Amino acid sequence: MNNTNEMIVEFKSVAMNESFARMVVAAFIASTNPTLEEVSDVKTAVSEAVTNSIIHGYDSQDGRISILSRVEGRQVYIEIRDEGCGIPDVKKAMEPMYTTRPKEDRSGMGFSFMEAFMDRLEVESTVGLGTVVKMWKEIGVVKHHFE
Numbered sequence: 487m488n489n490t491n492e493m494i495v496e497f498k499s500v501a502m503n504e505s506f507a508r509m510v511v512a513a514f515i516a517s518t519n520p521t522l523e524e525v526s527d528v529k530t531a532v533s534e535a536v537t538n539s540i541i542h543g544y545d546s547q548d549g550r551i552s553i554l555s556r557v558e559g560r561q562v563y564i565e566i567r568d569e570g571c572g573i574p575d576v577k578k579a580m581e582p583m584y585t586t587r588p589k590e591d592r593s594g595m596g597f598s599f600m601e602a603f604m605d606r607l608e609v610e611s612t613v614g615l616g617t618v619v620k621m622w623k624e625i626g627v628v629k630h631h632f633e
Contacts, residue, residue, distance in 0.1 A: 491517065492556045499540045499549040499568065507536045511555055511564060518560050518625040527603035528562065528623060534596040535566040535619040543570025543617055560625040567618045573611035580609065 493514050497503045508529040515528060532553070539551045554565040573579045580597040601607045604621040611617040 490556065490558045492554070494552060494554045496550055496552040499544045499547075499551050499570075501537075501540060501546075503551070504533055504536045504540065507551070507553060507566075508533050511553065514555050515557060515562050515625070518557055518562060520625045524623070524625055528564070531600045531603045531621055531623075532564060532566065534599050535564075535621070538596050538619075539566065539568035539570060539617065542573075543568040545571065562623045562625060564621045564623075565618060566621075567616065569616040572613040572615055573609070573617055574613050576609050576611050 491514075493510075495507075495510055497506060511532045512525050512529050515525070520528070536551060536553075539549075540546060543549065549568060549570055552567045554563075554567070556563040580601075597607070597609065600619070600621060604623045605627075606622040608620040609617065610620070
């Protein structure tokens, strides 16, 4: 029996779909029998990535966001992709407290939260073409946040 499963979902880049993204990924990873804390971690990371796409990638304009999620055994992989404006300096954007929207009360902690709640995070971006956020988490491994 193959213990790998995969799903792809695409939706419009509007704020109301952030909760949909959280729930669809949470439901998809249920086969790994995650704890409530692990589900919460994944949902938070997905929420941050989708919100970044909506606010920064598309500047709250119409666009599409896709999520590819793969479960292999207890390893969860999540890829969130947009075709927005892209990030000119990914390293700078990933610095804690860095925000391009201080007047909108953006905390600049999105990537920091993704890193804290997932085991691994990679961000690829091309200006004018969009951004791909890749996240991995192994379910059933005890970790402490903000170590």
